[in-house]
Amino acid sequence: MTKKAILCVDDERIVLTSLRDQIIHNFGRDYLCELAESVEEAWEIIEELNSDEISILVIVSDWLMPDVKGDEFLIRVRERFPNVVTVLLTGQATEEAIERTKQHANLHDYISKPWDESRLVKTLRSGLERIDE
Numbered sequence: 626m627t628k629k630a631i632l633c634v635d636d637e638r639i640v641l642t643s644l645r646d647q648i649i650h651n652f653g654r655d656y657l658c659e660l661a662e663s664v665e666e667a668w669e670i671i672e673e674l675n676s677d678e679i680s681i682l683v684i685v686s687d688w689l690m691p692d693v694k695g696d697e698f699l700i701r702v703r704e705r706f707p708n709v710v711t712v713l714l715t716g717q718a719t720e721e722a723i724e725r726t727k728q729h730a731n732l733h734d735y736i737s738k739p740w741d742e743s744r745l746v747k748t749l750r751s752g753l754e755r756i757d758e
Contacts (some may be wrong), residue, residue: 629680630657631749634667634698635687640738643722644685644745651746656682664693667753669700681709683733683752685745686721688715695720699730707731710752714740 631652633644641660648658656677661667667684674681684702688695696718699711711730713723716738726732733755734748 628678629655629682630659631683631685632661632667632670632674632676632681633685633741634657634664634690634695635659635689636662636690638662640687640714642656647742647745648689648749651742652728652749653712664690664698681706683710683749685712685714685736685749686714688718694722696726696730699726699732703730708756710755712736712752714738714745 631648635641635644637740641662642717645658645660646657659674661670666673667735671681682748686695686699695713699713702709702711705725711726713726713735714735718735723735734751736744736748741755
């Protein structure tokens with residue numbers, strides 16, 4: 626069983642499906658790819674993976690979601706799990722939100738929607754390499 630995971634958080638199911646398909650296509654089954662349609666669901670998945678001793682290596686999060694914005698979520702993730710690589714994937718984040726995420730969540734990268742698969746893969750690879758250093 627895979628002991629490493631990439632978590633994708635977005636309130637649009639079609640975005641999550643695309644992310645999952647692109648991650649599996651480019652990384653095979655090397656990483657478990659988990660999907661959450663809300664920040665609340667993401668925390669449930671994080672807790673479950675943590676209790677199963679599965680390391681979350683990268684979290685790709687949308688910014689504009691109901692209840693909690695992606696920058697707030699990634700900052701909280703960073704506080705609890707400082708080694709997780711964070712990526713913001715959105716078409717609507719403000720410059721202030723991106724800067725805040727860089728400063729307080731150690732944002733690895735920001736990708737605009739619609740995204741290019743090669744950019745996503747490059748970002749994930751560089752984030753995963755950062756963990757291996």
